[in-house]
Amino acid sequence: MTSRREFLKRTVASGIAAATLPPVAGAAQAAGINGIAQTVLGPLDASKLGFTLPHEHIADGPYFHLPKWPKAWGGRAEFTAMAVEKLKLVRAAGVSTIVDLTTYDVGRDIRFLEEVSRKSGLNMIACTGQRFFPPNFPDVSMPSREIAGLTEFFIKEIEQGIDGTGIKAGVIKIGIVAQNVTALEEIGLRAAARASKATGVPIRTHTDAAHRAGERHAVILEDEGMNPSRVSFDHSDGSGDMDYFLGLVKRGYSLGMDHVHRGLSPDSRPSFERRAECIKLLVDAGFAGKLFLSQDSEFGGSLLPEEQKEWRDKIDPPEGMLFSTAKLIPYLKRIGVSDRDMHTVTVENPRTFFSLSPKGR
Numbered sequence: 001m002t003s004r005r006e007f008l009k010r011t012v013a014s015g016i017a018a019a020t021l022p023p024v025a026g027a028a029q030a031a032g033i034n035g036i037a038q039t040v041l042g043p044l045d046a047s048k049l050g051f052t053l054p055h056e057h058i059a060d061g062p063y064f065h066l067p068k069w070p071k072a073w074g075g076r077a078e079f080t081a082m083a084v085e086k087l088k089l090v091r092a093a094g095v096s097t098i099v100d101l102t103t104y105d106v107g108r109d110i111r112f113l114e115e116v117s118r119k120s121g122l123n124m125i126a127c128t129g130q131r132f133f134p135p136n137f138p139d140v141s142m143p144s145r146e147i148a149g150l151t152e153f154f155i156k157e158i159e160q161g162i163d164g165t166g167i168k169a170g171v172i173k174i175g176i177v178a179q180n181v182t183a184l185e186e187i188g189l190r191a192a193a194r195a196s197k198a199t200g201v202p203i204r205t206h207t208d209a210a211h212r213a214g215e216r217h218a219v220i221l222e223d224e225g226m227n228p229s230r231v232s233f234d235h236s237d238g239s240g241d242m243d244y245f246l247g248l249v250k251r252g253y254s255l256g257m258d259h260v261h262r263g264l265s266p267d268s269r270p271s272f273e274r275r276a277e278c279i280k281l282l283v284d285a286g287f288a289g290k291l292f293l294s295q296d297s298e299f300g301g302s303l304l305p306e307e308q309k310e311w312r313d314k315i316d317p318p319e320g321m322l323f324s325t326a327k328l329i330p331y332l333k334r335i336g337v338s339d340r341d342m343h344t345v346t347v348e349n350p351r352t353f354f355s356l357s358p359k360g361r
C-alpha cells in the first residue's frame with residue numbers, strides 16, 4: 001500500500017511535470033482551450049490550477065453557519081480565520097484549486113470566498129447558475145420564467161462580476177433535482193448552454209444519476225448546440241451502471257464522481273466499492289479523460305461542533321475535503337488505477353475543463 005506521504009510526494013512531483021507536458025491532444029482540441037481559468041482572484045494560467053477538486057461548497061459558510069454560533073466564533077473575523085486554518089490543511093494535502101459550486105440561491109458570499117482563497121493559498125473558482133427552481137423553492141429562486149433573463153444574469157456574473165464586485169464566475173452550475181427535468185429547470189439548462197457558448201465557461205449539473213437523468217440533460221443541451229466536452233454531469237457515481245456511464249462519455253460528456261463517500265454508509269447503493277470499481281472500469285475503457293473526483297462537501301458544516309451538525313453536514317465524509325486525497329485515491333490505486341491516470345483525472349482534466357474556450361463554441 002502506498003503511504004500518504006509517498007502519494008503526496010508523487011502528486012506534487014507529477015503536478016510539476018504536468019506543467020511542461022503538452023495538453024492532452026483530443027480533449028484540448030475539442031474544448032479549443034486557450035489555457036486561462038477565471039478564479040476569484042482573477043485570470044490564471046490553467047496549468048497552475050494543479051490538483052483540483054471540481055465540486056465543493058465553501059461560499060455558503062457565513063450564510064448558514066455563522067448565525068448559529070456568532071459569539072462562540074467571535075463573529076465573522078474568527079469564523080473566517082477558522083475556515084482559513086482548515087483550508088490550509090487541504091492545501092498541505094496537495095490540493096491546489098477548489099471549485100465552489102454554490103450559486104446565489106444557496107447563500108453564496110463571494111467576498112468570503114475571495115478572502116479565504118487569498119489567505120489559504122488555494123485557488124478558487126466561483127460559479128454562476130441556479131440550484132433551486134420555482135415552484136418548488138419560490139423563496140430562494142429568482143422567479144424568471146424566461147431563458148433570456150437567466151442567460152443575461154449568468155453572463156453578467158461571468159463577464160462583469162458577482163453581487164456588484166468584480167469577482168467573475170468561472171463555471172456555470174445548474175441543479176436538476178430529480179429524474180425528470182421540470183419546465184423551469186429546462187429554462188435554466190438552456191440559459192446555461194447559451195451563457196456558456198457566449199462566454200466560454202463550462203457547465204456542471206447536479207444530476208440524479210440513479211435515474212439516468214444525464215441522458216435527459218444531454219438532449220436539451222444538444223438541442224442548444226452545446227459542445228459535450230464543456231459539460232460535466234456531477235454526482236454521477238450515484239448510478240453504478242456502466243451502460244449509462246459509457247453512453248455519456250462516448251458522446252463526449254464528463255462525469256463528476258463526487259459522492260463516492262456516500263457509498264460507505266451501510267444502506268447506501270451503490271456501495272463505496274462499486275462506485276470505485278466503476279471509476280476503475282471507465283479508466284480501463286480509456287475514459288480517464290472524462291472523469292472528475294471531488295466530495296461535494298458543505299465546508300461550513302465541517303466547522304460546526306458535532307452535536308450541532310444537521311443532515312447535510314452529516315452526510316459529508318468525516319475527512320471533509322481531504323476524503324479524495326486521504327481515502328479515495330489511495331483506494332483507487334490499490335485496485336489498480338495508475339498514477340498516470342490519476343494525474344489525468346485530478347490535474348489534466350480540470351486544467352482543460354476550466355480553461356475558457358473561445359466564445360460561440
Ligand SMILES: [Zn+2]
Pocket residue numbers: 055056057101296
Ligand atoms: Zn454540490
